[in-house]
Amino acid sequence: MKRYFSFLICAAMLSFVACDKSDNNDEKPAPAAASALGKMSVTQTDGTVFTQDCVSVNIAYDADSATITMLKVKFAERMPLELDMTIGGVQYNEDGGSVKLSGNNIVPMAMGGPFPKYTITNFEGESNPAKGTFRFSMMCGENPTSYEGALVK
């Protein structure tokens, strides 16, 4: 029995050390959260383009994905209200000084819940702190949408 307990203690210590090693080697810090201010363009179904200036976007990162939140955005000139829209689960990877973003078939969150009508496809973007720029393009439902902004320090 005494030998059995000694084995368990040794195994536990080894596993603790192993976990610690694993964390140090595999995890890297997520990029710092950022905010941008810029112009969003939405191509309408009739082919015209609606642009909205001074759109604020927040970019937050966790270990696996990025979350893009667009504040007070409109998707058409005649839309009488503005929405906060959040696109979660965006894949990212760091490439030199910039962060590349991509995603497909993401159901955004707006008005307190999922918004399947505006499912995001072909999301592609980049945040470049060195240049101070943030941009993305995507299909928002059936509307091609793009954003060009400057990172806010």
Next chain:
Amino acid sequence: MFFLGILLTSMAAQPADTAINLEGVDVTASFKVHSDMRTMPASSSSFYLKDIERQQIKTISDFAATTPNLHIPDYGSSTTSSIYIRGMGSRIDNPAVGMYVDGAPYLNKSSFDEPLWDVRRIDVLRGPQGTLYGRNTIGGIISITTLSPFDYTGTRIGVEAGNGNTWRASVSSYSRPTDNFGLSVGVGVGHTGGFFDNQFTGDKCDWRNNGSGRLRLMWRDAAGWNIDNSLNVNLTDEGGYAYAQFDTARRELLPVAYNDECGYRRLHIADGLVAQRNMGRVDFKNVLSLQYLDDDLHLDQDFTTKSLFTLQQTQKEYTVSDELMFRNADKSHAINWLAGMSTFFKHNRMNAPVMFKFDGIHQLILDNANRGLQTVFPNDSLSFSEDEFLIGSRFTTPTIGVGAYGQAEWRLADFVLTAGLRLDYERVAFEYANEAEIHYNFSLTFKDYRPMRTSLDGTESQSFFEAMPKLAVQYTVGEQNIYASVVRGFKSGGYNTQMFSDILQNQMKADLMGALGVYFSTGTEGYSIGEVIDYQPEHNWNFEVGAHLTAADKRLTADLALFGIRCTDQQLTVFPNGNNTGRMMTNAGRTRSLGAEAALNVNIIDAIRLSATYGYTDAVFTDYNNGLADFSGNRLPYVPQHTVSVVADYGQTIDGKFVNSLSAQLRYTGAGRVYWNEQNTVWQDYYSLLGASVGMGGSGWNLQLWAKNIGNQDFSNFYFTSVSRTFLSKGKPRQFGISLNLFL
């Protein structure tokens, strides 16, 4: 039972007696003013017991009609009294006119409208009285003096019945157990079934029950002490309001029809202890007053047959005030002076929950929100799980004030120069706590109902320091005098409690949209709390010239006055635009009021007296832009341009076996035009009412038949808006009745 016990004891102990002094000097009321106010450089009207009984003066609005430039609309409830003098007035919060009963100040105008019985004298001083009376006397003073056991001993019984299922009764006894000690006790009860039908319920809406009691203990002795304690208790339980929607396009008043219960209950207890003594060269007087007000108002706030929203407002208010005065005793001196100090503390705790009901939730909140949302998401909507929800509002408002004043009259041959100054300091604090909770969903993005709680708490305070000077010169020859005066008055600032349900309602909309992450690009109707929560003091200067003329061995008297009032930061009640539901006091820039007053009394023969009064007020905004419109040049709302009265009074003693006096009175009163709003788009034209009474009396009794509004004139006397609708309250129709008084 307490009152009844004292009453029965008193009645049993006292022999029948007659009136001793019904129009003479009154100790409690005359310290600051001359007992004959016509000798003062001021405009005033006085009513004595006989006038009060013959004119059927039962409430404060009854004597307004025969006082020039005084307007007190009787809008069917004693919740509050909106008194206007010379264009100065107030609908909510602080009054513009001071009210005194037996020398004690009533600080809350929720307690102004109480049944008047056994009232010996009513005095109305027109124009600001800030130097001697301080705050909230910017329009003038109403002083009511009840009958005292040193004026009268005996027992008085009054019963009355009238149309509208109206009856009143009062029993009072006045006795002097010793030469030094006087005691009076009385009770009064009354009921009216009402005059206006609520078509929704089929019942009368303006019914009223009231009861009141008065206990007065007085002591006078050879050492010069006059001590007078007057305890008044008043209870009222009333129905709602005869508010009818006004179709502004067709200028047509629709029937009164609303679905939620309205009513008002109030208990008001006021005790005034007046101690006065001559101390050789100086007279001293102290007035200590304690008051308790406990009332409960419930309103169908939208006054429609829809269940939009209701208000219940309860308040408990404790007030203590004290005023200490000194004056020189010997009036034969060239210089007479008066000085005093006053203080008060008032603590008001109000609970004013607003219940949003089914139609209100949909019409005022969800329909607006969904109208915007459904332009983008036509098949989805926002909804609440509740059919009704409460917006809770609680307010605590302690107010403290101190003041010191002095006034001197310098007699110089036929001239009297009067100069006075009062300094007042006042601090009012305001603590508010408001909250509401609802559960909401938006069908597009989530199906469950999520809670949302909105609250608004805080404290505020403000202080005022005010100086109120007075300067007057009077020239007297015999019984004639002319005068010119300049006086400054001020009305306190305060807080707009009635806006909080509106503020919270708008906050809820904003919070709800914020929780959904939705922002309407057209903007929402919101408030900046800092801009609507408080209002500042109002100030005015009154410039006046006048004359008191007497001729024909006092058979003819005439009182004339011309006045000009400049008012800055005048407090006005406004109704916010749009689908808002509150009303708020705002400082309306500058106004001015010019006018004239005339009162003529002629005793044609001993038996016939003719009285006529006329008041003209031209009150306009000189600078008022509320941000949405410029009202400069428009007339002030609620102020009649003309007030007219003509009273022909006949009283004859006859040598009858059973009947030994006959009386008759015919009254014509008129008022108007009155504009109801700042835009001057809704108004009541000049209207006139005819009243009459005939009576006879014998030994220990009199009987009167009386009628008011004999021509059944249709007129409106109150206005308000709610949820973009305009409402008017109609004046009472023809009233008639019979009164019997017994004097035992």
